[in-house]
Amino acid sequence: MIDPQLLRILIALVGILGFVALNALALVYAERKIAGHVQRRPGPYEVGPHGILQPLADALKLMGKQLTTPRDADPVIFWLAPILCFMPVALCILPIPFGPNLIALDLNLGMVLILAFAGLGVLSICLAGWGSNNKWGLLGAARAVAQNVAYEIPLLLAVLSVAFMTGSLNLATITEGQGTWPWQWNVLLNPLGFIIYFICALAETNRAPFDLPEAESELTAGFHTEYSGMGFGLFFMAEYANMIVACSVATVLFLGGWNGPFAPGWWWFLLKMYALIFLIIQIRWTYPRVRFDQLLNLCWRWLVPLALLNLVYVTIIVKL
Amino acid sequence: MFTREQIAERGFYTQHFEQGKQDNTLILNMGPQHPSTHGVLRVMLEIDGEYILRAEPVLGYIHRMHEKMAEGKTYAQFITNMGRVDYLHALAWNWAFVGAVEKLGDTPPTPRAEYLRVITCELNRISSHLLWWGAYLLDLGAFTPILYAFGDREELLDILQDLTGSRLTYASFTFGGVVADMNDALRERITRFIARMRDRLHMYKSLVTDNFILLGRVEDIGHIPMDMAVRYGATGPVLRGSGVAYDVRRAEPYSVYPQLDFIVPTSDRTDALGRYLVRMQELEQSLNIIEQAVVQIPEGEIQAKMPKKPKIPAGEVYFAVEGARGKIGCYLQSDGGGSPYRIKLRAPSFSNLSLFAELSQGTLLADAVSILGSLDLVIPEIDR
Known part of the structure; x- marks a missing residue:
């Protein structure tokens, strides 16, 4: 007899992979359309009505392309990286409660699981940069490591502040701890925590203005300079999947998860998540890129001390 | 020709790099295919971490020997070459060559043609600065402004297309005049464009120039002290960004510029932001110049009476104009024949x-990317 818990996880994983893949397609379309409208142009328009099939065409193109390995690259590391990049993201979604009963793995340490696997992402970027034996790739990887390690600290502190408030690391419990109405959500009780989390999420997912590991105008394409076809495609999908994870976690921790006025349910969750993703996309097409020392200064000089102060503030609130 | 030893002795451009890298440094080839070298500029860098220890530009990837080409062409044929030296401010290059020939042959253009030249040249300067603005911000990681700049540029190019017949590689100046006249409809369009562009510049300032992330990327980056700028022969906004009010339109006046009221913007900041602000102010000044020119322009012929094959007397002449990137000079030597004996072009990007x-x-x-962008280089102009 197969363990029902295992079966549940397997089904959930398949579902999650489908969800992530579909979302990646939808988000690529959304990103290009939003970018288009920000830049006073229609965006993709040719493939299907309003270019709605464009991401599909892109995906087919990427799959059809030849996979090239640079001559001096280490093929094992080189090809391990994109695969390793994508896998932890799928696992990160397991403990996220999308709805009252829509949770794949109701873990007491759900938040820890997400943080642990999210930390793996930087390893794959490091491997990609090192394995492709390209100087630009190496610089990109070095940037990614420094950036992600630095920003993980304020991120953890921001998450910790929510854990203090709820007294739990179980994402379902955290959701239930917040009420129906927006003023009962953590974002208003702990606004600084939310801002710190959001900035760190931008940096952790390598999105502009913190897209230094792949800064196009400086490092050509950074860590994925040498990847072609689906090698690049996996990194690309992982970026969007990372955005989904980061925004889902933000929704659970700060925006009340699936709680919402009138009819709580998964639709509220998705609405909040997509709103955050929309904000991230909007930011990318609006701001210039920061420089590397500015990025680290922001983290060590501002975010870490502020996050620590925020912890003190949250403990006082909890005491009261 | 030099032997390899002689080149090594004399100090060839890659000499530093032939010695190899030091311990713990990386030699990096930036270009000739790199998104922010804007063409085929190649810069060899020796970096320690991300800090640059040495940098050497390597030139010649788009050398088309325009100067040599002139020796095999008639004077009129060579005008089309000039539009291709610097494709962003092609009309200034047109003017440098045509002006040199006119100076040597003493065949000045008609007054109306002078004003038409000023109008088209300044419009072209605006389109060049707009493109620089967009591309520079693209270098700094802001994707959107370039499309806004191109939106404005599109309108401008439509006007220039009707004024000159082309959109990029202009060749509309003739010896003693210009090829096409401006009618009232065009004058109306130019006036409307000026009003619109002023609005846009205001928006660009509040939307982009005042953004604190952008300021962080350009403030105190790439300081060029005044003496250093002069020592390298920098001209144009690069020199004016270091506080030297040198503008060929004022320093060595030509055409009708003395009758037009405009200031030469300078900045004492000497950094990338200084050069940025100078260019943004130049956009406004160019709009002022055009605004006055379309009012002052006299009626009359647009082409002076010239023989079909102009006879250029033997002799030599130097004529310089102010391009978007700096002083554009044309040294012309004639032996009295049908084509130039020798031409030397002074490209401002080369010095910059x-x-x-x-x-x-x-x-x-x-x-370094920010500095390179702030110099506003056009690579075909450097290699000529």
Whole structure:
């Protein structure tokens, strides 16, 4: 007899992979359309009505392309990286409660699981940069490591502040701890925590203005300079999947998860998540890129001390 | 021809790099295919981490020997070459050559043609600065402004297309005049464009120039002290960004510029932001010039009476104009024949680029990109 818990996880994983893949397609379309409208142009328009099939065409193109390995690259590391990049993201979604009963793995340490696997992402970027034996790739990887390690600290502190408030690391419990109405959500009780989390999420997912590991105008394409076809495609999908994870976690921790006025349910969750993703996309097409020392200064000089102060503030609130 | 030993002895451009890298440094080839070298500029960098220890521009990837080409062409045929030296401010190059020929042959253009030249040349300067603005911000990682700039540029190019017949590689100046006249409808369009562009510049300032992330990327980056700018022969906004009010339109006046009221913007900041602000102010000044020119322009012929094959007397002449990137000079030597005996073109980007090696020492890679962008280089002009 197969363990029902295992079966549940397997089904959930398949579902999650489908969800992530579909979302990646939808988000690529959304990103290009939003970018288009920000830049006073229609965006993709040719493939299907309003270019709605464009991401599909892109995906087919990427799959059809030849996979090239640079001559001096280490093929094992080189090809391990994109695969390793994508896998932890799928696992990160397991403990996220999308709805009252829509949770794949109701873990007491759900938040820890997400943080642990999210930390793996930087390893794959490091491997990609090192394995492709390209100087630009190496610089990109070095940037990614420094950036992600630095920003993980304020991120953890921001998450910790929510854990203090709820007294739990179980994402379902955290959701239930917040009420129906927006003023009962953590974002208003702990606004600084939310801002710190959001900035760190931008940096952790390598999105502009913190897209230094792949800064196009400086490092050509950074860590994925040498990847072609689906090698690049996996990194690309992982970026969007990372955005989904980061925004889902933000929704659970700060925006009340699936709680919402009138009819709580998964639709509220998705609405909040997509709103955050929309904000991230909007930011990318609006701001210039920061420089590397500015990025680290922001983290060590501002975010870490502020996050620590925020912890003190949250403990006082909890005491009261 | 030099032997390899002689080149090594004399100090060839890659000499530093032939010695190999030091311990713990990386030699990096930026270009000739790199998104922010804007064409085929190649810069060899030796970096320690992300800090640049040495930088050497390597030129010649788009050398088309325009100067040599002139010797095999008639004077009139060579005008089309000039539009291709610097494709962003092609009309200034047109003017440098045509002006040199006119100076040598003493065949000045008609007054109306002078004003038409000023109008088209300044419109072209605006389109060049707009493109620089968009591309520079693209270098700094802001994707959107370039499309806004191109939106404005599109309207401008439509006007220029009707004024000159082309959109990019202009060749509309003739000896003693210009090829096409401006009618009232065009004058109306230009006036409307000026009003619109002023609005847009205001928006660009509040939307982009005042953005604190942008300021962080351009403030105190790439300081060019005044003496250094002069030492390298920098001209144009690069020199004016270091506080020297040198503008060929004022320093060596030509055409009708003395009758037009405009200031030469300078900045004492000497950094990338200084050069940025100078260019933004120049956009406004160019709009002022055009606004006055379309009012002052006299009626009359647009082409002076010239023989079909102009006879250029033997002799030599130098004529310089102010391009978007600096002083554009044309040295012309004639032996009295049908084609130039020798032409030497002074490209401002060449002098401005030579600053880069010294400027980028000790900066971060990201700052080097910012510095390179702030010099506003057009690579075909450097290699000619």
